[in-house]
Amino acid sequence: MRIIQFNDIVNAVATLCLKAAYDLPPDVMGGMKDARARERSERGCAFLDQCIENANIAAAERMPICQDTGFAVYFIEMGEDVRVGGGSIYDAVNAGTARGYTEGYLRKSIVTDPLFKRRNTGDNTPAVIHLELVPGDRLSILLAPKGGGSENMSALKMFPPSAGREGVVEFVVDAVTRAGGNPCPPTIVGVGIGGTFEKVAYLAKKALLRPLGQPHPEELYAALERELLEKINASNVGPQGLGGDTTALAVHIEYFPCHIASLPVAVNLNCHAARHDRVVL
Amino acid sequence: MSKVLNIRMPLSDAAVETMTAGTQVLLSGVIYTARDAAHKRLCELIARGEKLPFDLNGGALYFVGPSPARPGRVIGSAGPTTSYRMDAYSPTLMEHAGLKAMIGKGNRSRAVVDAMIRYKCVYLAAAGGAAALIAKCITACEVVCYEDLGPEAVHRLEVKDLPLIVAIDCHGRNLYENPEIQ
Numbered sequence: 001m002r003i004i005q006f007n008d009i010v011n012a013v014a015t016l017c018l019k020a021a022y023d024l025p026p027d028v029m030g031g032m033k034d035a036r037a038r039e040r041s042e043r044g045c046a047f048l049d050q051c052i053e054n055a056n057i058a059a060a061e062r063m064p065i066c067q068d069t070g071f072a073v074y075f076i077e078m079g080e081d082v083r084v085g086g087g088s089i090y091d092a093v094n095a096g097t098a099r100g101y102t103e104g105y106l107r108k109s110i111v112t113d114p115l116f117k118r119r120n121t122g123d124n125t126p127a128v129i130h131l132e133l134v135p136g137d138r139l140s141i142l143l144a145p146k147g148g149g150s151e152n153m154s155a156l157k158m159f160p161p162s163a164g165r166e167g168v169v170e171f172v173v174d175a176v177t178r179a180g181g182n183p184c185p186p187t188i189v190g191v192g193i194g195g196t197f198e199k200v201a202y203l204a205k206k207a208l209l210r211p212l213g214q215p216h217p218e219e220l221y222a223a224l225e226r227e228l229l230e231k232i233n234a235s236n237v238g239p240q241g242l243g244g245d246t247t248a249l250a251v252h253i254e255y256f257p258c259h260i261a262s263l264p265v266a267v268n269l270n271c272h273a274a275r276h277d278r279v280v281l
Numbered sequence: 282m283s284k285v286l287n288i289r290m291p292l293s294d295a296a297v298e299t300m301t302a303g304t305q306v307l308l309s310g311v312i313y314t315a316r317d318a319a320h321k322r323l324c325e326l327i328a329r330g331e332k333l334p335f336d337l338n339g340g341a342l343y344f345v346g347p348s349p350a351r352p353g354r355v356i357g358s359a360g361p362t363t364s365y366r367m368d369a370y371s372p373t374l375m376e377h378a379g380l381k382a383m384i385g386k387g388n389r390s391r392a393v394v395d396a397m398i399r400y401k402c403v404y405l406a407a408a409g410g411a412a413a414l415i416a417k418c419i420t421a422c423e424v425v426c427y428e429d430l431g432p433e434a435v436h437r438l439e440v441k442d443l444p445l446i447v448a449i450d451c452h453g454r455n456l457y458e459n460p461e462i463q
Contacts, residue, residue, distance in 0.1 A: 041460075043446070043460075047408055047411075050408045050411045050414055050444075051408070051410060051411055053411075053414055054408075054410070054411040054412065054413050054414040057413040057414055057417070058358070058412075058413040061413065062351075063348075063357065063358050063412075063413040063416065064348045064357065064358040064412065064413065065358070065410070065412065065413060066358060066360055066410050066412045067345065067346060067347050067348045067357060067358040067359050067360050067412040067432075068346070068360075068362070068412075069348060105348060105349045105350070105351050105357055106348055106349075107346060107347070107348040107349065107357070107432050108431060108432065109346070109432065118318070120430070120431040120432070120433075122431070148362075148363075149362060149363040149386075149387075149409070152363065180387060180388050180457060181386055181387040181388060181406070181409070181457055182363045182365065182386070182387035182388070183363075184386065184409040184410045236460060238460060240386070240406060240408065240409060241386070241387060241388070241457055242406065242446065242448070242456050242457065242460055243456075243460020243461065244460070271409070271410055272410055273410045
């Protein structure tokens with residue numbers, strides 16, 4: 001059994017919050033530059049240039065890439081041989097989130113109950129924490145801060161199996177096209193297929209975390225990703241929703257076995273400020 | 282994409298008329314921030330026949346909740362939030378408070394566009410997600426009201442050459458629906 005101290009997790013998480021907010025990951029920056037080279041709309045090119053310049057300013061001046069520094073969503077893989085010394089993993093991650101968002105001048109965007117009080121919690125907690133037990137004695141913490149504008153454009157549908165590949169394509173392309181300029185295109189499109197109602201939403205979010213443009217390992221799904229990206233980018237939604245070739249930078253699909261009666265499909269969009277970072281303890 | 286207009290706040294109807302869909306604008310002067318929660322409060326004041334805590338006549342609302350300023354800085358990052366969430370409130374502010382310009386991102390409802398035509402108001406798109414870049418154009422920032430809302434408080438901003446695109450003009454021409462407008 002390996003013991004990782006509570007405070008070491010708090011410190012690591014606080015640092016992770018800052019890095020994620022200030023530094024656009026290199027794969028996303030690369031995707032933006034590739035898109036800029038291909039884009040034919042003059043307005044679209046000007047916007048992509050602004051986004052690239054913005055990421056450079058944010059990194060150099062330690063400013064948030066986007067003022068919406070998001071809901072702190074964590075994907076944690078905790079080794080079965082790890083124990084947290086001096087507290088729970090959930091408390092440690094929330095304490096690190098509060099410290100990172102406060103000390104890093106990040107925006108606090110979380111309100112208490114969603115319907116009645118809607119009072120700001122003041123430190124961006126609670127975080128959303130997905131915890132998975134894995135073999136070993138390591139603790140891997142991945143943070144993907146999620147902005148509200150793109151999250152609001154999510155879609156989920158429980159199809160009958162007869163809808164098939166065609167039904168999935170139509171649903172995903174429609175969701176991205178109808179979102180228009182709202183989610184800050186060019187987006188990364190996370191698609192979950194299969195599982196259950198709650199599992200498919202998780203898959204769609206998890207799909208956003210794959211390195212940008214890395215295809216699905218199975219060719220049938222990789223081909224579906226290519227077809228979806230081509231159709232989405234033919235929609236002329238474009239950068240900022242003002243027309244052009246680059247509506248999405250990538251489509252990532254994750255799937256899970258499903259019930260004989262079901263074909264669940266979920267779409268989760270990430271804005272072009274697709275922030276994520278990982279620390280392994 | 283050729284025209285660039287230098288526009289100074291506050292706006293007259295004649296100035297609003299010059300801002301046609303597709304035009305690039307560099308905006309300077311005083312503007313106010315407001316998001317969902319502040320819009321709700323402002324419209325509640327109007328419904329009760331009370332005075333607004335700041336003068337919106339000829340003014341502009343920027344839909345933004347900035348991140349906090351570091352010591353010695355004017356403001357944190359300050360890009361636009363998605364505008365459709367303000368659709369329920371914008372026509373009231375045009376009719377009763379003299380709102381002449383809105384700054385945000387994403388398309389607006391038919392009801393908002395109809396009100397923009399009726400009351401001569403323009404909708405300007407800021408670069409969504411380019412929040413550190415936009416912050417460079419903000420030269421002063423202070424909270425005007427609703428401080429309890431945190432990032433959703435109303436701020437008075439002074440901006441210099443804030444880069445915007447006219448997304449929907451006061452004749453209802455809409456760049457989101459017709460991106461080919463130049």
